[in-house]
Amino acid sequence: MPDTSDEKRVVVHADPSTLADAVAGRFIQRLIRGAGAGGPIHVSLTGGSMGGAVLAAVRTHRRLSEVDWADVHFWWSDERFVEADSPERNDVLARTALxxxxxxxxxxxxxxxxxxxxxxxxxxxxxxxxxxxAFGSAQEPWPSFDVCFLGVGPDGHIASLFPDRGEILVTDRVTLAVRDSPKPPPERITLTRPVINGSKRVWLVLAGADKASALGLALAGASYPSVPAAGAKGRRRTVFFVDEAAASQVPPELIDPEY
Structure with a gap:
């Protein structure tokens, strides 16, 4: 099957643990396949419980040693502007997990x-x-991420792009400083929507009944300024990897049983 599609796919797994293992396996496979294409592989990470769970599952995957990690570059879609060793930071979570x-x-x-x-x-x-x-081009001064991981908040936010705020509308910047974030801590750094959507693949990973409404709105074509997750789209693939609780409001016809 060609690795390109304009459609958003929804892939459902039974529970958060099964979900994390499945996404980790797909990620490892993607890295192994991407190494054959030559050049560096760029990945954008996210935080949150599922972001950490996926990375922890990658760490214990049986094919971990098959990845040439010297070719892989890790970035973040957003970060909390707190002390470097704070457990609130997404990079501290990622370092600990993987x-x-x-x-x-x-x-x-x-x-x-x-x-x-x-x-x-x-x-x-x-x-x-x-x-x-330094890893982009004159036209797009950022790397096109092979995979951009995103979490989705119960309010539909992605990265530190929150509903009904000006940051989600910015298209002429690569990164933005966020102040007075509706979710603590108040100060953050985030990638903008054009950078996220410049990714080859956007993988949104979410679990729990509290995410069901946001997922339903994102798939129903809600306005992305009000539901930022609705505006996340990869150039080749856009996949929502979810557990059964998060999928409770997803029409069965939107679920891809084969991907």
């Missing part, structure tokens, strides 16, 4: 700035744009 256990060059891991670093929020935001640009 990255610290890989034989990967330190230069391949690209964390966003922290509040106890030498840069303030605005300068750290700009610095991440420059780092992304």
């Amino acid at each position: 990255l610290d256990h890989l034989d990967i060059p330190a230069a391949n891991i690209h964390p966003m700035g922290a509040s106890d670093g030498r840069l303030d929020l605005d300068a750290a935001t700009d610095a991440y744009s420059r780092e992304l640009a």
